[in-house]
Amino acid sequence: MPRKPAPVTGVYERVPGSDIWCARIRVDGKLVRKSFGSGPKGRADAVAWVEKARTIKRTGEGVLPTTAKRPVLTTAEVAVLGDGTAITVGRLCDEFERYVKAHPEEYRDQTNPPRRIAEIRSMFGHRDAAKLKSSEIEDWLDDIQENRGLASATINKMRGTFSMIYKHGKRKDLVSVNPAVDVPLHDVGQGVERFLADDEEMRLRRVLQRKIEMHDPIKHPELRKQAIHRLLEFEVSLKSGMRRSEQYNLRWGDVDFERRIMRLRKTKNGKPRNAFMIDDVAAALKQLRKLDLERRDRSASQPNKSPDDVVFAKSDNKKWWQAALGEAKISNYRWHDNRHTFCSRLVQAGVHLKVVQEAAGHASIASTMRYAHFAPSQVLDAMAVLNTKREVG
Structure with a gap:
């Protein structure tokens, strides 16, 4: 039987025996709790979070979170990412994705926009939305087109989704810029239109x-x-x-x-x-x-939703x-x-x-x-x- 890992102060199971791990630290007298998931990885993430926070607290070289949503950042990370209080691209993605899902009449395609939003979030989610440059977006679009062999029309759709994320953020007063607007569209040509002889x-x-x-x-x-x-x-x-x-x-x-x-x-x-x-x-x-x-039902549990x-x-x-x-x-x-x-x-x-x-x-x-x-x-x-x-x- 494997030996249980040594307990770490501030790391605990949400419910004893559940194997779902959490961590807590005290910042300026306030207790900040954060969940990390289950299993060995969840525990390892919780331990790393607590140890990093304690190091920053001891040395003063970084920023401690005041809520569970804010990250623990070293001084070097703050220089690149900001202090964690700025609106991130990930926040803009979350806001726009919620809007898309809440308005299916406006966004009839409920598959591709969320997929593109997720890809943008994965690449730029940690970045300060106000500091992201048009050149960075353009370079990323060029890279994914070259590496994955994507069509120019597909790249333009990704650029369009990026721009809509920022436009929605501007409407919500989260940002005042839209770097995607300045990214040039890729030439898709006229294409070939087919007619039935x-x-x-x-x-x-x-x-x-x-x-x-x-x-x-x-x-x-x-x-x-x-x-x-x-x-x-x-x-x-x-x-x-x-x-x-x-x-x-x-x-x-x-x-x-x-x-x-x-x-x-x-x-x-x-x-x-x-x-x-x-x-x-x-x-x-x-x-x-x-x-x-x-129109028939797909199954007893999946009734047809058509009028x-x-x-x-x-x-x-x-x-x-x-x-x-x-x-x-x-x-x-x-x-x-x-x-x-x-x-x-x-x-x-x-x-x-x-x-x-x-x-x-x-x-x-x-x-x-x-x-x-x-x-x-x-x-x-x-x-x-x-x-x-x-x-x-």
Whole structure:
């Protein structure tokens, strides 16, 4: 049986026998207690904290904590980190993370922002937020891009999260600076926008139709309904131009067949907008309603949290969509590219770019102008005002 470690004054178990370790020191007559976790590591951390505090108390070379949240710092550490009373980057991260989690409507992605915040906290959490330099942030972003092979767009998102952490801190009067603002964005280029060719659409529709015909309406009615549902999901996406999140958050109460509009509550920029309903989309939606499918619970302990009147019975199309693309031999095509196809086909048909902007819900005409090369005639017509009027004869 291993020998018990020698007791250290000021180090104790929170509850005798629990193996959860704490430490305490007295600073200016006030008792400061701090918890360190369980097991040998928890005890070792508690012992190190107490011994470091006693050394500083004896020599006077450092700063003792007045609360459990403040660190024990030597004189050398104070010179680098401050005296422990300053607002740290870690504090800003904690404040912003709480805000993100408390506002899921504003931050619909509850996975990636907290992950980026945690990475920033891990690297800079101990630093005085007011003293962090833009050059340090820039160097760190360059390092992680080079060492981990991250895309420029990913680095820009990390920079954006860093800036939002500071912006939130400024709103809360915790800091008056934002060093991330001065960090330059990485060039991501224009990227390649993919559009669905007519022959590709034909192949894809054949695949989805075959999936429907595979299931007998008498023997396998539910499987047949699900296969029909998938074809209708694709039809609505391709011919309404809705973003994926807009489409799968659509509710029947927001579908107005009489006015031919779909009110979208959750959009990319957070502002509600209307999507428009052509005959093919209206027919698809009416057929969806007849299917009368509902989103299922994941398990008895994980009920589905979707509203009862959600239009689409499934919110995750990744598995069947990738399988259908594979069977149709279509590569490098994403669900979001249905939206690109929607816009490009409108422009190719001669629809004015301002109308395309309204149909797609682009906040800026600059987004719509990406499709201008599909309508050279519109550009030429607009440029015709520059023609010199010449008299004939």
